Amino acid sequence: MNVLDTFKLDGKTAVVTGGGGLYGRQVVEAVAEAGAKTFAAGFTMQKEEKTAEKLRSAGWDVTAVQYDQGSEESIQALLDTVVKQAGRVDVLVNNAVVRPMKSWDSPTEDFIKSMKVNATGLYLMTRLFGNHMAERGGGSIVNIGSIHGMIAPDFTLYEGLGWGAPPDYFFHKGGMLQLTRYAASTLGPMGVRVNVISPGGFFNHQEDIFVQRYNKRTLLGRMADETDLKGAVVFLASDASSYVTGANLVVDAGYTVK
């Protein structure tokens, strides 16, 4: 088989959570362009509908679907809906995130809200969809982590800006690395691969001073754009990575090695 054919997702079904967000849009685009019947799952839906509509008009098979990652019933309903419509799930990209905390001293309630979706919800997504894939004899789960799951915050980046790096984010992104390894170990014998991608910061028109500081911290001198994650996602979702599981693919322009 030609190596390029191993990257194709033709005939497969993919679910991307947070499919209308900053990174989510390009993740949906990537798996759809690779040939998957794609479900862009989201909470509030306007952005997911917009992403799905745009890609459908370009000829790709994309459907928006609502769910709440803070509810086990809703996660089960998402799986049931996709299986009803497509027969199965071959690829899950856990990309959704909620960011209730602002700083170290944010209300405890915000930490709990974060964990409900970003920790418990992530575990349930991985368990329910992973078990479904295991029953079918295979699949690929790609978790979207962050460099902030790997390193300490650099608060100098945010000096004078009034926003920054909240603790819950570092906590659940760090946990995601270990959940990925645990799930890879549990589901590997049933043919399900589980990997994590740790991206760096996405350029979203942040203050010039922040962007300048951030760019200097990378080896390539820039933040991520609307295509930078696509290749990594398709690689891990497809048979191109058939011997890769439990891995952390860092996509950060060298931020974490500097």
Ligand SMILES: NC(=O)c1ccc[n+]([C@@H]2O[C@H](COP(=O)([O-])OP(=O)(O)OC[C@H]3O[C@@H](n4cnc5c(N)ncnc54)[C@H](O)[C@@H]3O)[C@@H](O)[C@H]2O)c1
């Ligand atoms: N933006 C960055 O600079 C950056 C950097 C590194 C990693 N990441 C990671 O990339 C992923 C996407 O981040 P983003 O910045 O594009 O996110 P975003 O805030 O733009 O989008 C978040 C998405 O999550 C969904 N969501 C929120 N709460 C939900 C719930 N309860 N149930 C279901 N869906 C829910 C929303 O519908 C939305 O589509 C995240 O995992 C994030 O940690 C982002």
